[in-house]
Amino acid sequence: MAIEFIDIVETSLAGLGTGSLMALTGVAFVIIYKATKVINLAIGEMLMIGAFVFYGFSAGLALPIWASVPATLVVAALIGGVIERTMIRPLLKDNPVSVFMVTIGLTSVLIGVVELVWSAEPRRLPEFLPQQPVLLGDAFIPSKTAYSFLIASAVMAVLITVFAFWRGGIALRATATDRAAASSVGIDVPGVFSFSWMLAATVAALAGILVGSVGGISSAMGLFGLSVFVVVIVGGLDSILGALIAGLFIGWLEAMVGRFMGGEFKLLATFSILLIVLVVRPYGLFGTHEIERL
Amino acid sequence: MAATGDLILEVNNIEVVYNKAIQALRGLSLAVPKGKIVALLGSNGAGKSTVLKAVSALLPMENGLVTEGRITFDGEAVEQTAPHTLVRRGLFHVMEGRRIFADLTVEENLTAATYALTGRDIAPDFDIVYRYFPRLAERRKSIAGYLSGGEQQMLAIGRALVAKPRVILLDEPSLGLAPLLVEEIFAIIARINAEEGVSMLLVEQNASVALSIAHYGYIMETGRIVIDGPTEKLTSDRDVQEFYLGLSHKSYRDIKHYKRRKRWLS
Numbered sequence: 001m002a003i004e005f006i007d008i009v010e011t012s013l014a015g016l017g018t019g020s021l022m023a024l025t026g027v028a029f030v031i032i033y034k035a036t037k038v039i040n041l042a043i044g045e046m047l048m049i050g051a052f053v054f055y056g057f058s059a060g061l062a063l064p065i066w067a068s069v070p071a072t073l074v075v076a077a078l079i080g081g082v083i084e085r086t087m088i089r090p091l092l093k094d095n096p097v098s099v100f101m102v103t104i105g106l107t108s109v110l111i112g113v114v115e116l117v118w119s120a121e122p123r124r125l126p127e128f129l130p131q132q133p134v135l136l137g138d139a140f141i142p143s144k145t146a147y148s149f150l151i152a153s154a155v156m157a158v159l160i161t162v163f164a165f166w167r168g169g170i171a172l173r174a175t176a177t178d179r180a181a182a183s184s185v186g187i188d189v190p191g192v193f194s195f196s197w198m199l200a201a202t203v204a205a206l207a208g209i210l211v212g213s214v215g216g217i218s219s220a221m222g223l224f225g226l227s228v229f230v231v232v233i234v235g236g237l238d239s240i241l242g243a244l245i246a247g248l249f250i251g252w253l254e255a256m257v258g259r260f261m262g263g264e265f266k267l268l269a270t271f272s273i274l275l276i277v278l279v280v281r282p283y284g285l286f287g288t289h290e291i292e293r294l
Numbered sequence: 295m296a297a298t299g300d301l302i303l304e305v306n307n308i309e310v311v312y313n314k315a316i317q318a319l320r321g322l323s324l325a326v327p328k329g330k331i332v333a334l335l336g337s338n339g340a341g342k343s344t345v346l347k348a349v350s351a352l353l354p355m356e357n358g359l360v361t362e363g364r365i366t367f368d369g370e371a372v373e374q375t376a377p378h379t380l381v382r383r384g385l386f387h388v389m390e391g392r393r394i395f396a397d398l399t400v401e402e403n404l405t406a407a408t409y410a411l412t413g414r415d416i417a418p419d420f421d422i423v424y425r426y427f428p429r430l431a432e433r434r435k436s437i438a439g440y441l442s443g444g445e446q447q448m449l450a451i452g453r454a455l456v457a458k459p460r461v462i463l464l465d466e467p468s469l470g471l472a473p474l475l476v477e478e479i480f481a482i483i484a485r486i487n488a489e490e491g492v493s494m495l496l497v498e499q500n501a502s503v504a505l506s507i508a509h510y511g512y513i514m515e516t517g518r519i520v521i522d523g524p525t526e527k528l529t530s531d532r533d534v535q536e537f538y539l540g541l542s543h544k545s546y547r548d549i550k551h552y553k554r555r556k557r558w559l560s
């Protein structure tokens with residue numbers, strides 16, 4: 001059986017599409033980790049609740065798209081702020097493990113809220129991306145994949161640029177390295193905590209809108225978070241660029257393996273990569289490891 | 295000593311408790327006059343760092359609490375103030391062990407300190423840091439974690455310079471540094487005090503080097519002040535010479551004996 005070139009191209013593009021959404025969600029995870037050193041196991045559920053809030057505005061209240069997207073992002077930021085204030089900040093002085101446990105609890109809370117308000121049934125989001133498939137040369141890309149790739153890439157490009165040049169990026173990293181020292185130079189540490197959770201919730205909600213518009217939404221869509229954990233471990237927990245590259249790569253790899261070897265090999269391929277990276281570079285491809293010499 | 299209006303910092307009879315159980319300070323008082331260097335001396339575990347953390351409001355981060363007494367900075371009470379707010383009002387704490395951001399560059403460390411200027415109409419100035427510490431200028435793009443101990447101490451003081459404070463709390467700047475480097479850094483600390491007009495509360499175990507630049511000194515033991523006075527008076531005091539400046543060759547047993555005797559006398 002000869003594999004056609006066009007097939008490879010189309011599969012690759014579809015994989016990069018999914019990968020860009022994993023990358024975007026990975027960025028949300030990294031923002032929280034960068035500032036607070038909290039491993040947020042609920043990132044997939046934060047994505048899910050964002051998607052449902054969007055469903056509420058666009059289908060429930062039948063708001064036009066230009067109103068429901070910003071409204072969703074604002075509500076998501078508020079949810080992120082409330083989570084930080086009520087569940088994370090009280091544990092600031094405790095060890096990272098207890099905060100990690102709290103985020104496990106957070107997954108159930110968010111799933112519970114969504115099932116209470118919207119029930120557990122899967123739903124479709126209103127169509128809002130252009131329907132016309134995109135042709136790249138001879139390769140055919142479903143329009144939703146193409147547009148969600150473009151939106152996710154644009155958002156990540158903005159975030160990477162902002163964190164590279166904006167002083168707030170340094171405040172985030174300083175806070176993550178040493179909270180007391182960050183306070184001692186005038187950084188508002190509780191403010192950085194709130195900000196990072198609010199921003200991450202916003203980015204995750206945006207990813208949720210895109211993931212939901214491609215594949216529909218359900219209270220189980222937080223499982224998308226599992227691939228995201230692989231992405232951030234491979235890319236490095238504290239590297240936005242790492243999340244971007246690892247997300248695209250793993251999305252591409254899963255699509256190629258699924259198409260040409262069979263769906264049952266997808267997980268095997270993903271976890272082989274994870275294992276190799278953990279052995280060769282335990283802090284991820286782009287992550288910073290602690291500087292030991294002092 | 296000086297009248298209240300001339301004091302930048304005043305600590306009045308404070309008690310500090312850690313973890314609601316360990317009492318670290320017992321009725322401690324001290325004052326820093328504007329423009330002066332005040333040394334706070336004492337052996338390891340005496341409570342010197344605790345005094346500084348109480349003043350800069352960093353104690354709650356370590357589960358410590360000021361249970362009694364008052365602390366005023368430039369006439370205003372500091373209790374209930376967030377640490378970053380105090381920094382922005384001009385009180386800068388250079389913490390023990392330098393606490394530089396190891397995976398940030400030298401320049402990024404200085405940039406982090408520009409948050410101290412929030413709400414004040416002052417433009418960030420890194421040149422002042424590089425003037426006092428030319429060595430940091432050469433290394434401005436280096437990762438701070440790879441600097442030598444002395445350079446890290448310079449960077450820790452450099453962050454304070456960026457913050458344009460009215461008072462700097464310095465916690466053991468000599469820690470772990472070679473004697474020559476200690477002299478160099480203390481000379482610069484004295485210059486910063488004289489040229490920038492910044493008041494300083496200088497905590498040290500190394501009493502002789504601290505008293506060489508301070509105007510006034512306090513000596514503390516187990517949570518309270520035991521002796522204080524202008525530097526000249528302290529350096530000529532026999533007990534201080536013997537037990538803190540190491541000018542005699544008495545052993546630890548003698549010190550214990552001395553303490554016992556002191557308790558009997560008081």
Ligand SMILES: Nc1ncnc2c1ncn2[C@@H]1O[C@H](COP(=O)(O)OP(=O)(O)O)[C@@H](O)[C@H]1O
Nearest residue numbers: 312316318337338339340341342343344345356
């Ligand atoms: N974070 C803390 N938790 C509990 N006890 C502490 C803490 N920090 C200091 N202490 C205790 O308070 C006392 C004074 O410590 P410290 O202020 O660090 O002394 P110094 O700076 O003079 O060496 C010591 O007995 C020490 O064990």
Ligand SMILES: [Mg+2]
Nearest residue numbers: 342343344390
């Ligand atoms: Mg100390």
